[in-house]
Amino acid sequence: MTVLELRNVTKTYKMAGGGTFQALRGISASFNAGELVAIVGESGSGKSTLMNTIGGLDSDFGGEIIYEGKNLAKYSTQELVDYHKKSIGFIFQNFNLIPHLNLLDNVALAMTLSNIDQKEREKRAKQLLEQVGLGEHIYKTPDEISGGQKQRVAIARALINDPDMIIADEPTGALDAETTTIVLDMIKDIAKSGKLVLMVTHSERVASHCSRVIRIDNGKLLDDVEQEQVQFLSKKTNDNFQIKNMSVLNAFRLAVLNMKAKFGRNALVALGSSIGIMSVVLMLSLGKGVTSYVKNTMNSYTNPKVTEVHKSSTTKNSNMSAKATGDSSTQAQANQNVLSSLTGTGSDSTFTKKEISKLAKLKYVDKVQKGFSTISLGTTSVTYNKKSASIIQLQTMSSSVTKSNITRGHRPGKNEILLDTGTADTLGKNIVGKTVTLTMTVNSKQISKSFKVAGTYSQSSNSSSATVFARYTDLQKLYKENGATLKANVIYLTTKDKEQTAKVKTKVKKMGYTGSIQETMTDMFSDMLSIITDVLTAIAAVSLVVSAIMILVVLNISVVERTKEIGVLKALGARRKDIRRIFVSEAFLIGFSAGALGDAVTYILSLIANHFSQSLFSINVVALTPKYAIIGMLLSIIISMLAGLMPANSASKLDPVDSLRKE
Incomplete structure (x- = not known):
């Protein structure tokens, strides 16, 4: 039964310096199952080139190499892969075992590449290793066995997928005489099992063991002699193995072994x-x-359920822009607007009823409080027993001031105020409960009013800036008594759940408002x-x-x-x-x-x-x-x-x- 046929096979190499070299010159031959063919020739005769083309390692050749009715030169990439996996096996002169794999994995490698189940491939590999007399060494690595044993491993590896053909490239070249005989007997048995064995050699002794000898010189077929009639014992059985492509998992497993x-x-x-x-x-x-x-x-001293709403930031930004680009009169007006914005008296900083109503209708808002906050430019102070302390900021009480903010005393009631700890210490250690005089500017005139100190306030572990907290209604009344109207420049929105506060703050920012100074500083x-x-x-x-x-x-x-x-x-x-x-x-x-x-x-x-x-x-x-x-x-x-x-x-x-x- 013809397994392989060569029809006028040629191979030409391009030389590095230009020109060409013809390694094969019209080789024609046919090979049958069960043959052990020695391909004999001196170094450079073309025998290795011929084996590479037959083995599908080099598809760039002229003529035809026919296997199963098709020329190897016309095989697709996948067809060549399948050809290597199930149709041909290699036995190399230098064994070419992978040093970091044990003998079992070396032999099973072809089945690993074919994605055969692990149990099946290990069972097959063990059978072959036992068949070549290495059943006791399956977990050893190649450097732990002799050269003859390595070649037997290579033979087992070539047989693992039960291919039609075996190519043996100088399989005894690295072995002594005794081991050569053992290996040759094994190769002869492979041929008798029904496989075509093509063996490259330059040894006449090795060739004498073969059923057929082909001699090549200068790329030409010189002689083709049949030395004995072929009689094989069995037929191929590789149809029992379903050849697939290697899985990602098997590639990963090989990578792990390589890494180790x-x-x-x-x-x-x-x-x-x-x-x-x-x-x-x-x-x-x-x-x-x-x-x-x-x-x-920054947030530990604020009520997590309260959202503080301001308009002042946008006003400041627009005013500063006007100041930078306008003429002298525009700049002067801008300065006044900035001053009004800082002191909280500017109309652009205060909220209208419509704006407050719109804020009150926001989802999750359960309570709305008006507030007032002003930065004092040296016009506000607190006096007690001839001791005076300048106040930087005057604010109204709201739900944002928590119990944790009050270090002593309680929240202010009617005609009561809250002092920061630094101011309280300036006026006296026991200032809580005492009556002090608050001096401030209302409607462009300086006024004074007596208030009782309800407690002291701190925004952090250290003393906060000089601040006075008063009730909104008290300030509103004070303004009215002096012919002025107190307008809210801060709005406090309270929610039932602190997780809803973040949603409210996001919505407020989308509406063009800003948060508290504390939030702005935190963001900054x-x-x-x-x-x-x-x-x-x-x-x-x-x-x-x-x-x-x-x-x-x-x-x-x-x-x-x-x-x-x-x-x-x-x-x-x-x-x-x-x-x-x-x-x-x-x-x-x-x-x-x-x-x-x-x-x-x-x-x-x-x-x-x-x-x-x-x-x-x-x-x-x-x-x-x-x-x-x-x-x-x-x-x-x-x-x-x-x-x-x-x-x-x-x-x-x-x-x-x-x-x-x-x-």
């Missing part, structure tokens, strides 16, 4: 990469920790901290570039080191996609390891930093969240895989013939 083989180097690469990941995650966590502390501190500090965090994170991210370059270099070195391995994989039927997957999987493993290590180190550092910050300041300065840990992990994996794409692509493009020649 170079564990020390890969661990150092992962460690180096983890430093960049740790730096980025630590900067993000530090920024969040500090920002959260600032926000919590938060923005500043965000910018600082981004800058520090960007600086830390520079190390990620170094990590990517390091991974790129290591994987490129790996490609060079494993060039022959890549050639073997392609000879066994690995697709370019399979090679890429293996190397990209290795990059993924490096990235995952670096990310995990970086997150772990960051977590440990955060515990240490927070331990000291709690002891010194009672705060957690580093806020490592799952989000940042995941960002670090993803960043590490993405950078590693991007760095691994170029080496993976280079590996997939390696020519199998050149790869197998690599020393």
Whole structure:
């Protein structure tokens, strides 16, 4: 039964300096099942080139190599892959076993590439290893066995998918005489089982064991002699195996085995990469920790259910714009408007009934309070027993002032005020309960009125700015008594649930209003901290570039080191996609390891930093969240895989013939 037919096969190489070299010159022959054919010739005669073309490793040839009725030169990429997997097996002179795989995995490799179930491929590999006398050594690596044993492993690997043909390239060239005989007997048995065996050799002794001898010289077929009649014992059985393409899972498994083989180097690469990941995650966590502390501190003395609404910011901005662009009279008016805005007396700063009504109708708002706030420009003071304290800010009481704000005393009642702790200390240690005189400007005239000090107020652990709180109704009455009308320049919106407050604040901002000065300062500090965090994170991210370059270099070195391995994989039927997957999987493993290590180190550092910050300041300065840990992990994996794409692509493009020649 004819298995393979050569029809006027030619092969021409282009020379580096120009010109061509014809390695094969019209080779024609046919080969039958069960034949053991020796292809004999001196070095450079073309026998290896012929084997490469028959083996499908080189499809750029002239003429025809017919297998199953079709010329190999016209095979598609997938057809060539299938040809390598189920139709042909290779036995190499130098064994070409993969050093970091044990004998079982080496033999099962072709079935791994064919995506055969693990149990089935291990069972088949064990049977073949036992058949070649290595059943007791299946978990050893190639460097733990002799040369003859390595060649027997190579024979078992060639038979794993039960192919029609076996190509043996100088299979006894690296063996002693005794081992040569053993190997030749095994190869003869393979031919008797019904397979076509093509054996390249320059040894007449080896050729004498073959059923047929073909001699080649200078690319031409000189002689074709049948030495004995072929009698084979059985037929092929490879139809029992369903050949598929290698799965991503099997590519990942091979990558894991490859990583284990170079564990020390890969661990150092992962460690180096983890430093960049740790730096980025630590900067993000530090920024969040500090920002959260600032926000919590600023918000701890405000009622979380109250939204403070102002109009003054927009007025100031427009006035400042007018001041910058107008003539002298416009600038003067702008100055007055800014002054009115600061003191809270400007018409653009106050709320109309319509605006208050609109705010009151917002969803989630349960209560609306009018308020008044003014910045004193040296005209407001509090006097007690000939001691006087200047007041910077006069405000009305609202729900935003909580019990935690009042350090002594209680909320002010009728004709009562609340002093900040600094002002209270200036006037006297026991000022609470005493009557003081409040001097202020109403309707362009200086007036004084007596108030009782209900308590003291503090907005933080330190003394706040000089501030007086009075009831809105008391100020309203005072203004009326002096021929003026008090207009609300602050509105307080109260909700039942603090989670609804955020929604109200968002809506208020969309309406063009601003929040409290405290909120504005909080936002300003938060923005500043965000910018600082981004800058520090960007600086830390520079190390990620170094990590990517390091991974790129290591994987490129790996490609060079494993060039022959890549050639073997392609000879066994690995697709370019399979090679890429293996190397990209290795990059993924490096990235995952670096990310995990970086997150772990960051977590440990955060515990240490927070331990000291709690002891010194009672705060957690580093806020490592799952989000940042995941960002670090993803960043590490993405950078590693991007760095691994170029080496993976280079590996997939390696020519199998050149790869197998690599020393």
